[in-house]
Amino acid sequence: MPWLEIRNLQIHFGRAAKALRAVDGVSLSLEPGKALCLVGESGSGKSVTALSIARLLTSPPAVYAGGEILLEGRDVLHMRAAELRQIRGGLVSYVFQEPGASLNPVFRIGNQIKEALQLHRPEVATDAEVIRLLRLVGIPAPEARLKSYPHELSGGMQQRVMIAMALAPQPKLLVADEPTTALDVTIQAQIIELLVQLRQQLGMAILLITHNLGIVGDIADDVAVMYAGQIVERGPAQELLQRPLHPYTQALMNSVPRLDSETERLSTISGSVPRLGAFPSGCRFHPRCSIARSDCSQAAPPLVEMEPRRWVRCPYWTSPA
């Protein structure tokens, strides 16, 4: 059994008939030390999926309506509060999109990191260990930073502090939910590089949530592409990036800016992500799909292993030329 296995996860917002299905039948698995990228536009359900691993969605309105999330064989969705607190931080740590808003504005960063230590590794909840962690994530002069407040740091430094806080309890999985989206482009590359380097150094698994396919190649072993609450394509990163099979993945790839390309305009995907609760019938991508046929609006296609380890949710997939 894989270390983390999500089976047929269903997450709704609201109850009964009016429930909005944010995540609809997502299955994923992750082995220790591996890196998985969850890619999709905003509203595709990728963050919701990531937050559910430690049951972090506020409920209500979120409802875990079905499926299971097995972490070392135990179902997170049926854990008691005390057990859940051990998982959070201890096994699965999070780094969020907006470091400025995710650090508590009224506490010094040293104390915020120390709190993570007190909760999971109380024997090393010392200034020395906090300084070691700050140094690990590349913060210059960490001794002087212990007493800083979050607003006194730049966005990139704040994200490094978040990463140090996430790593403090020595988790086995680091979930990074769009960790670079709110940062400057130059800082983005540094943070991704830091994550790659930390993974080599510490050997934890990484689940990276991103809408930017451009950063996937640097870090991922596997990639899952989400669209409208479902996984539309899954496969090993290098293969999937070189030869995307699902028309949505192909369209996404074409919209990544490239320096070596000769075209002048960046191609975009026509239309926009369907609103939650207003998903089209049949294949959810068909209104925006360039190869859609008439029956695409009728039957919802299943996710099928079309080639070894290549899963695609489209019966008319083609290999790109």
Added chain:
Amino acid sequence: MLTRLLTRFWWSAVTLLGTAFLTFLLVNAVPGDVARVIAGSKASAEVLQEIHLKYHLDDPVLQRLGFYLIQLAHGDLGHSYVTDQSVAEAILIRFPTTAALTSLAVVMWVALAVPLGVLTARFRSSWFDRTTLVVATVSLSLPAFWLARILQYCLAYKLGWFPVGFFRSFVDLLLPAATLAILMVGYYARLVHTNMVEVLDSLYVRAARAKGASETRVLFKHALRNALIPVVTMLGMDVASLLGGVLFIENVFALPGIGNLAVQSVLNLDVPMIMGTVLFSATLVVGANWVVDLLYGWIDPRIKSAS
């Protein structure tokens, strides 16, 4: 920093001066002869004339205001028209009663409102939240004089659980303070609630949960400190205005506080005493502003570095 302090000081002085100006004009706009209040209705014309001369009652209002302000600048609040007691002394003698009443009430209502606000925010829309909302609304709409009389009648007079009135020992303050606390707790429970609801939706609260912090720790450490910032402002203002006299409650329970002194001096048209109590109250409010500003920097480090 120094310029900011000086500006603050300047504005505080303007506020107090404005208060003195307005109060003096208003008091003198009230119809009625102070001399008659002092000497009684049967006093002879000569006596009244004498009193008029003694207190310069026939001088133009602005001239009298000028004299008053000059006297004030020398740190002298003057003497009561009625008892000839020094105004400063009268205020100082009564202040401990009001201060004790207010402090006791503050402790009571804060100790109740904070947990109520936090828990109703955590369990928002539950029956507990809804019931608290109704009770809080009732609490903040009760008229003070009515509640004070009802509690005094039922709990003190009928049941005899509390002394009916007067201030001899700490025990005498329990019922008046509880009355005041009941009037304030509803508003504060809702204020804490509203701010907590907002803070509980914040990303740093989610991050605290993601760390594995317990719910108690998330609520009372991570969230509450952020939610208290606006609450401290209100508390500062309310405490200051209460210290300036708790009118109805002091009156109903016959407590010799600033509120009673102020009411008595208004009924007597005792201008120096009215001016004294009003200026004392205004000074407290201005002072509370300073204290709240200082507390802000302590609760929220972002404010300290912005100034």
